[in-house]
Amino acid sequence: MHPAEQIKVIIDRIYRSGMTTTSGGNISIRDKNGDIWITPSGVDKGSLTVKDIMQVKRDGTILGQHKPSSELPFHKAIYNERPEITSIIHAHPPALVAFSIAGIVPDTKIVPQANNICGDIGFAPYATPGSEDLGEKIADEFKDTRYKAVIMENHGVVLGGTDMMDAYQRFETLEFCCRTIINAKRLGQVNYLSDEQVSQYVNHLPTNVSHFMDIEYPSDERAIRTEMVEIIRRACNQGLMISTYGTVSTRWRGDDFLITPSNIARWDIVPNDIVQIKNGMAEAGKTPSRSVALHQRIYQLNPHINSIICTQPVNLMAHAVSGSKFDVRTIPESWIFLQDVPSIHFGLIYNDVDSVAKMFNKNRAVLVENDSVFITGDKLLNCFDYLEVAEFSANSLVMASSIGSLQPIGDSEIEDLKVAFNVR
Structure with missing residues (x-):
């Protein structure tokens, strides 16, 4: 250019x-x-x-x-x-x-x-x-x-x-x-990473992923690629992703799925950049996002999940780097869409993949300290909607913190929401 x-x-x-x-x-x-x-x-x-x-x-x-x-x-x-x-x-x-x-x-x-x-x-x-x-x-x-x-x-x-x-x-x-x-x-306070923790990130980039050669791109697979790129672009435009970070994956057939690549600016991803994961292997010539192992395990252990977005919106990350509870019991819509959102320690998504993957059996979203937020859904658009709701809610909580103490919804109100909106 x-x-x-x-x-x-x-x-x-x-x-x-x-x-x-x-x-x-x-x-x-x-x-x-x-x-x-x-x-x-x-x-x-x-x-x-x-x-x-x-x-x-x-x-x-x-x-x-x-x-x-x-x-x-x-x-x-x-x-x-x-x-x-x-x-x-x-x-x-x-x-x-x-x-x-x-x-x-x-x-x-x-x-x-x-x-x-x-x-x-x-x-x-x-x-x-x-x-x-x-x-x-x-x-x-x-x-x-x-x-x-x-x-x-x-x-x-x-x-x-x-x-x-x-x-x-x-x-x-x-x-x-x-x-x-x-x-x-x-x-509250800002919790910074040590030099050792920062270096661990580099060590967890996927370098030993097996690849397969006989790649097929049927029409349903190509449609998923197009939808993923549209969602990624939308996330970038709305400040939910930046060029250097953001992972999207969607289940294709069985436990096979499509996922974003490493080392390509999110603004510029095109359908051909998306990486197909089949039988745990990546299509030849491409490197999947660093959290590919966790995505694979989430799909294997949670048949109800068909899409995953992992990203770093600023307000959710403000909670992730401060250790402040992301309390969705402050807004009815947020709780209905997300339920309670737990936080897990930095590094756990690489060191204990099975335990993290099992969390999504009961949790739609998980905040990873000093790393990211993982959002799951049955469809990619729903997953993106949950991400928007989560970041909008986190923004409101950040702004509310400048006004006064938060006033969360009580247990009885949560029970009413469960009945009214058939939340299990």
Whole structure:
């Protein structure tokens, strides 16, 4: 994809996700010729076209219909300092700006993959936007090769990547961490992972999955792939998934099922990326999501379950990283759809797969501390509906915590709900 097209796709995604404003932020790519492609100054981010993207040639010549972003100096400074960086994102997403105002660098060890993606984070002191001084201060931080992300004091964040998707995933993941930390602090304390726990995550990636060669794609299987991709895209659009995390699976025939792949951005998954699991083996040439063993065991032990979604919405994760009870007895609809939602310790989904899988015989949803939430259903759309209800409810609980103590529904009211809605 041409650099201008890449920039258009990512700025659209950032704007639609509420992580920049009409006039805020800028994105650039340095191509193999050393030319910089960058968003223009003073053009609406919500209606930007490929033709609006500016080209600043290596010799300084400017090509395009507008002026390049006023922040071009610090983009140049970063590229000069770090030859391996070819893409830069600067924006003002609310949670990251909150950290920049407070002068605090976020600790991303709230979930394991976030720390791996974001790495260590720098902090650049304040300087006037668009100035050479700001470029120098940011470049000074990027001299430390540990950093691919730098918080800008009272300003926002700037992130680099080996390509545009690498930069975007780091940006999206870092904002997710900041939102989760802020919401978790409303509920109580934030429980961070140790370095050892973070490293365990890497060790649990599926590397020894057996594969089969004789693959069939009948019409019912292809229909499931299409439905899964539609749900994944919907989850991304609604902030229920981010590029770097989110697993969806659906039972196909017997205990055979389809599941999302590893190492493909969730925004960009297409039907052909989905992995077929047959007799416990994955279709050749593809790597399934890291929780594939648990999905398989859930299907084997729970015939009533036909779909599973595992993801990290910020409000549910605020409960997962704070250890606060996700009490669905506060909203009748939430309890009817989800019943009680237990929490389990970090790592249990890999260390005791059978015990976790058996939990879904009685529980529709399970929260995994510092990891994710698992939601199950008899159909994929129902499963997605339960996920929406869970995250909406978690959001209400986070907001309510700022107002006063929660007032859960009592046992007698729960019994009434069981009778009225035939909940077993």
